[in-house]
Amino acid sequence: MTSTTEKPAGALKERRQMNGNTVLLLITIILFFVLYAAGCAVYAGKGFATVQTFLNILRSKAGLLCVTCGMTCVMLTGGIDISVGSLVAMDCMLLSYGMANWGLSAPVMCLMVLGIGVLFGLFQGYCVGYLNIQPFIVTMAGMFFARGMTAVISTDQLSITADINQTFYNWANYRIYLPFGGTLNRKGVMIMPYFGIGVVISLVVLVVIFLMLRYTKFGRSLYAVGGSEQSAAMMGLNVKKTKLKAYLLSSFLCSIGGICYCMNTMSASVSQATGLEMDAIASSVIGGTLLTGGVGNVIGSFFGVLINGTISTIVQTNGKLASSWPNILTAALLCFFIVLQSIFALIRERKK
Amino acid sequence: MEDGVVLTMRGISMTFPGVKALDNVDFTLRKGEIHALMGENGAGKSTLIKCLTGINDFEAGEIHVDGVEGPVKNHSTSDAQKVGVSTVYQEVNLCPNLSVAENLYIGREPLTPMHTIDRRAMNRKAKELTERLKINVDVTQNLENYSLAIQQMIAIARAVDMECKVLILDEPTSSLDDSEVEKLFGMMRDLKAQGVGIIFVTHFLEQVYAVCDRITVLRNGQLVGEYPIAELPRVKLVAAMMGKDFDDLAEIKPEGFEAHADAPVVIDAKGLSHKGTIKPFDLVLHKGEVIGLTGLLGSGRSELARTIYGADKAQTGTLKVKGEEVKISHPIGAIHLGMGLLPDDRKAEGIIGDLSVRENIILALQARQGMFKQMSRAKQEELADKYIDILQIKTASKETPVSQLSGGNQQKVILARWLATDPDFLILDEPTRGIDVGTKTEIQKLIIQLAGEGKSIMFISSEIEEMLRTCNRMAVLRDGAKVGELDGDLTQERVMAAIAGGADNG
């Protein structure tokens, strides 16, 4: 014990730099650039190496990014939320069905979706925080409940067209152009790269959550609860309430993600967004969030989402690979990072 | 409330299922004093503390805190903090994944006008606080980067900074070395000068006399008395803590219970070690011998035993059992060689709570026979009945879940588990911790009896008196290394000197 008591400041700093968690994040960022560069090199001819391709990744993964931010918050407390995929499906179905059949306006429907997200999260959070039920069981029940409710609303394949709701259609197709990085199309016209409202929403969510985690009491208590629940309670934090809020936040962000997702797909079906929870968890873990809680950051999660997007874009660009490849690759990556995390944890324990 | 008194507890009573943990206990803490709360394991010290901090619900009695109207009843540690009672525990209750500054201020962070955390102000305040208390840390670093000692000091700094009137230090020095303890004492004296009342729970007698003004002694959940430090010399303190059982224990070693230098060697360890817990050691144990491992908490006593048993895999050295060299990588290997280990943490490593007394007793024997050679039910019941009878285990039936038994009886069940395997070498790590006095004596007598039957026993205990009465020989450990052996005439003075690191290492 005594040998480790005092250390020169230099040694400490070095140790911090070599911290396992930082290494994980570094691996992630490098992995993203390598993957993306590989994609550019191999599929340059298919237009991979354009700014638009990158923005398309952001556009298609805007929903996932929001969901992942929520997931990261939950995972920081040491919990997990696997209801998100189904909840997104339910949101999409509700939006599509509501606008088509009830004739409600887009803002009303969006508010309704957000409200349902809050209620959903409140219930899950109560079960986890106050009833002390395993998060996995609670959110798994939530997952099946939401999926089933989607079918209750409608089992049809719905799509949102301009006829159904002009406002929502306009939102979804609103294009914000970048002033640079354009490409010439076949006719020789310069096409500027663009992105949509979904991207803006998701990036705003990312920044807000980043600031929240760093600069608010709630954000720090998420870390504290994940670091040691008992200690957090001893230091006078309300652990139950913190957990409830985490699940509430997750479901709320998930609903925002659902709206973004819907803007991207403009359709709804019962089997929509299956496996999204997996993508969100994988993105978080790949981004350096520890499954045991207490360590992680949404910036890492952002790169996790980008890796996820890059993989699916590569598979799409290739065109010949089976559609199940992205799932398999994500699972493999998840497995790799989980194993890496547990090895780091084992090493840390050995050191003690 | 009298002048100068910050805390009074009157007539506190509390029962755990089957045990009266506290029986009408009074306690008074004055302003600016350091008050030692003393007692043996299981005397009720920590229960009393927990009643004060709101972790336990006491059944009867009243607590008054200076400056608070009416009786105080806390329901959580944060309630306790609100009335000015802060606690620092033996195991550090901080979050290792947050920075030092955050650990100091979480839950009460300085805020900017936007109601966000003012990290700069927080770091500045943390820096001031740690500098004032002479803790040398970089407050922006994560807590996990620092040693346990520093973490302990941060925990105290946090408690001190919360405007507390009563500071409870529960075994804070267990993981600190001498210079750190001195630093801590400096901190305590400063606080005392500021008028804080400090309750100091420790089992290091020297520390009590070094820093305390007053001592309250508990025994078996009852108040023995409150004494100014000058009126209670060390011997009297020990007598007060141990009570009359001190004499009871004297006469259990039979005549002719001597060292067996010529008996066959059972265990012969050379250079055995486990990285990070115990440095290479040599140890020889003869048939029919009781060897005691002594040393302060964390000196590597349990770890030495665990390394022999294979609970922690030995990384260097050789181990010979009855003359044959063996490699043990897993406890089952040790069991096949005729060993048994009664671990010190009964709850975490001893009992299988929801299984019945019968299943707990036969478990190790069944493990030795292998999964597919199940003992017949009749044989199982016969064994269970036999040991319930021999060890006088008090249980409703042999099918009662072992978690429903009292601590002492649980310990006997684990003992029965090992006796059922008829071991040649039995390691008993703190077998008497948290057990009532009667059972303690029974277990000590059993140890002597087993040794008489030709079994070799390794006995580990924090209570030197207990070891003096049962052991032939003692090995002394300090800072994760075996530093010597004592045999011949064992006396408390010799053992104490050896533990403290004097010249006399036998």
Next chain:
Amino acid sequence: MDKLKKLTKMKLFLPVFCMFLVLCVNMIYDASTGKPFYSFFQVGITNGLLSGRLVNILNRGSEVAILAIGMTLVVSASAGTDISVGSVMALCAAVCCRLLAGAAAPKATELAVPLIVGVLAAIGMGCICGAFNGGLVAYLGIQPMVATLILWTAARAIGLLVCDNLIVYVRNDTFGMIGGFVGFFPTPIIIAAVCILVVSIVLKKSAMGMYVQSVGINKSASRIAGLNSKRMIFICYLLCGVCAAIAGVVAASRITSADSNNIGLNLELDAILAVAIGGNSLGGGKFNLAGSIIGAYTIQAITTTMYNMGVSSAVAPVFKAVVVIIIVAIQAPPVKAFFRKRSAKRASLKSGKEAAAA
């Protein structure tokens, strides 16, 4: 009052009570729709095959019952659940059908290899999946649900890959028999019965049951007492994988094809639910296999009843999710403490009244 308490304390109370409830609902529903109230229990022979709603439940519930065996062990030993079983079923079914179909895939009528090879390959695949999960949980110490999450997505996707994204049909009578009928009797019932029998004999005749429970209750204490805790957990996951494989083959044979998108879909929930209804704590430790089995058939009864009442299969999860939450909430410590406190209060009130009366 005391007798009622004793009854509710009994080990099999929860599963039997749930089963009873479902039967009551069925009888009331039948009676209200004008059929005789006992029509639920009617067993007859139509077209030379055993039929009736009860037979149907036993038949259709086979997969869940087989899964429940493995899940019970996993829950007991590791205090976590294996959520990959549904996907592993799909993967094993895909491997089996792909092998049996051979070059004739995706539509085969003749078996390319002997049936036993296909079945063994499926079971082998189940072993690999189980070993993967078990390795992550037991040796790397990863939380069970997170570890099995990997195969939860990957297994189904690999299954699709094995079948080239197609539904591979094996329209062969021998293969069809596994999920069909032997003579007039439904084969899946026999297979499930054999699985249950084998496992219960092993549990009865060896100390495995005690080992698993001991490890589930206290891993480190079990290790000190000489059990190999890690290996025990590993074996449980392995067995769970094998159970999933058997269930997968039965499910594939039932539809004489490997439909990776649908085989075993949501079945992990049913299996976990079966364990929970069976009165087993999802926190690990003590287990009761009989309870889980009754639980499995209870769930099938619920499903069949719902279909009977015209609830679509897509909506069914809503009800199951509600049942799960209710059951785990009843088991939750704070809720238990609440009820205990209330009954204690009532008792003290009662004694107070008696004292006043005296």
